[in-house]
Amino acid sequence: MKKAVTLLMVLCLSMGALVGCGSKSTSSTGDAKKPAKDDKLTIYGIYKAGDQTWFIDEGNAAKDKTEELGGQFIYVDAKMNPEECLKAVDNAIANKADGIVICVPDQTMSQAVVDKCKAANIPVVSVDDALEVDGKKIAPWVGIDGYSIGQANGEWMANYMKTNNLVDDKEVGVMMLTMDTVSSCVPRTKGESDKFKEILPNFDAKRIYKADNDGTTDKGNSAATAVITAHPEIKKWMVMSANEESAMGAVRALETAGLDKNSCVIGLGAYLAKDEWNQGKNTCMKASCYFSADSIGGTSIQLLFDNIKNGKEIPMSTAVPATICTPENYKKVMGAAAK
DSSP: OHHHHHHHHHHHHHHHHHHHHHTSOOOTTOOOOOOOTTSOOEEEEEETTTTSHHHHHHHHHHHHHHHHTTOEEEEEEOTTOHHHHHHHHHHHHHTTOSEEEEEOSOGGGHHHHHHHHHHTTOOEEEESSOOEETTEESSOEEEEOHHHHHHHHHHHHHHHHHHTTOTTOTTEEEEEEEOTTOTTTHHHHHHHHHHHHHHOTTSOGGGEEEEEOOSSHHHHHHHHHHHHHHOTTOOEEEEEESSHHHHHHHHHHHHHHTOGGGOEEEEESSTTHHHHHHTTOOOSEEEEEEOOHHHHHHHHHHHHHHHHHHOOOOOSEEEEOOEEEOTTTHHHHHGGGGO
């Protein structure tokens, strides 16, 4: 009798094990339940510098689009801190986020972010700065075509110098404010440099100066100030940059040095340039390549909703258009964003 009971227990345990194995999913993303089409989605927007105008505008656009589509949007400032960023991702996962849009403060953390989201079966879209490893995107990205936009800036600056007879002026120097640790910014300054040299191949290369910074106005100011101080022979600076904040930092540096009247700065984004122009300032910020934070923010959310609700695959790259604007045309080019 004892042997029979033992045999029966073994058979029951074996059957249970077989049932358990048979119920496991073969999917690498687990068994997370996909939201029903009428469920209210919660999307987290995690931005590397949430106190900057660009990310505030982008976040507001993402929030508006999320609410338009019936969801809830939670805005998070990563404070240019990788640890804060990873904590924000963990928090989004713990709070059962349905999707995440993110711009990381350090692209070396890309794999960690993607791994966390994949393990939690949460779709993630990178904005502005791609999530990438060795230059290859590992998650969908929404942003700008950096090289083409850089070329547009380089062309504008070269033509500005030709129009104003500055090409052969020995007091003229070109300053390139780079952001070499941010992959989305490297093509911008490369495009600027390539197009500028294409149009002005004989401009003295010794009068082209580069200064790297982190993309904040303060660091852009410091980088520009260092170059200006090191080259007192240059009285007229032509400045191109990798983003709007560093360009504005250069504007302030030139003002402090008393060189702004004969200098020229072109930005990227126009969201700070338009404030100068709205005040009627005779600023050395003469132009900026406008691309819409609203477009990037709204597009990132639409792609997430289409994926979560309808199973539509998110493209790996989605670029938004851009246009050069100046004090003469910015209101027409930017529309409501010019206010």
